[in-house]
Amino acid sequence: MMKTLELKNVNKTYGSLTVLEDLSLDVEKGEFVALVGPSGCGKSTALRMLAGLEQPSSGEVSANGNAIKEPDSNRVMIFQEHALYPWRTIEDNVGLGLELANVSKKERRERIHKVLSKVGLENFKTYYPHQLSGGMKQRASIARALVMDPEVLLLDEPYGALDAITRLTMQNELIKLWQDSNQTMVLITHDIDEALYLADRVFVLSSRPGKVVKEVRNAMPRPRDRNSTPFVNLRQEVMNSLDIT
Numbered sequence: 001m002m003k004t005l006e007l008k009n010v011n012k013t014y015g016s017l018t019v020l021e022d023l024s025l026d027v028e029k030g031e032f033v034a035l036v037g038p039s040g041c042g043k044s045t046a047l048r049m050l051a052g053l054e055q056p057s058s059g060e061v062s063a064n065g066n067a068i069k070e071p072d073s074n075r076v077m078i079f080q081e082h083a084l085y086p087w088r089t090i091e092d093n094v095g096l097g098l099e100l101a102n103v104s105k106k107e108r109r110e111r112i113h114k115v116l117s118k119v120g121l122e123n124f125k126t127y128y129p130h131q132l133s134g135g136m137k138q139r140a141s142i143a144r145a146l147v148m149d150p151e152v153l154l155l156d157e158p159y160g161a162l163d164a165i166t167r168l169t170m171q172n173e174l175i176k177l178w179q180d181s182n183q184t185m186v187l188i189t190h191d192i193d194e195a196l197y198l199a200d201r202v203f204v205l206s207s208r209p210g211k212v213v214k215e216v217r218n219a220m221p222r223p224r225d226r227n228s229t230p231f232v233n234l235r236q237e238v239m240n241s242l243d244i245t
């Protein structure tokens with residue numbers, strides 16, 4: 001299998017605060033990986049490095065063997081708060097990256113249409129963000145990332161603000177999007193079941209300074225049964241490795 005993303009012996013400090021210490025992990029092409037760990041252990045920091053929004057203090061962060069120095073439309077980040085522009089319609093929000101990349105109006109329209117159909121928002125393209133539900137806003141921000149046709153999606157707690165029922169629906173939708181693409185997914189979540197339901201591998205980080213304390217592989221076929229014995233055993237394995245105080 002080909003490694004696409006790699007963090008190697010990464011340290012990150014902000015002044016006297018050590019946020020990440022000797023963090024190493026890698027992600028294969030097309031793989032779905034989840035990161036779980038205590039609040040403040042540096043998960044978002046690690047993801048921002050993969051997005052090229054931040055540099056390590058020492059160690060290496062690379063994509064396809066090349067150091068990640070800056071943001072790249074091949075690796076798009078989806079933030080916990082949907083971050084849509086309130087004054088732009090859904091289609092104009094989704095098309096923003098294409099506009100900035102000087103993609104023609106005709107091609108923009110086609111790509112926006114395709115991606116909005118994919119996430120079930122084609123009938124809401126002229127709506128403004130405040131006219132959508134929380135789940136729909138999150139779908140729109142996923143559409144905004146997908147429209148760029150990135151190789152890698154970096155998802156920072158994308159469903160953190162949603163209710164439990166919507167979360168379950170969104171998880172199934174995300175799996176479908178991933179299965180229909182050959183994208184690589186890196187998801188941060190505080191929800192152990194969400195991590196195990198979605199990911200091929202779950203990396204458990206220690207409390208700050210964050211490093212990998214456990215790597216749990218889930219080879220269960222999808223859709224996964226959260227109540228099955230193997231699932232319950234994996235959940236226990238993750239729980240045991242988490243540093244809960």
Ligand SMILES: Nc1ncnc2c1ncn2[C@@H]1O[C@H](COP(=O)(O)OP(=O)(O)OP(=O)(O)O)[C@@H](O)[C@H]1O
Nearest residue numbers: 014017019037038039040041042043044045046190
């Ligand atoms: N730009 C920054 N300047 C200074 N400190 C920062 C900066 N960004 C993050 N930190 C610190 O780094 C630590 C880790 O933050 P980070 O957001 O990566 O944690 P996290 O694991 O994503 O937490 P949560 O689960 O609560 O989102 C925190 O203590 C935070 O205060």
Ligand SMILES: [Mg+2]
Nearest residue numbers: 043044045156
């Ligand atoms: Mg975070």
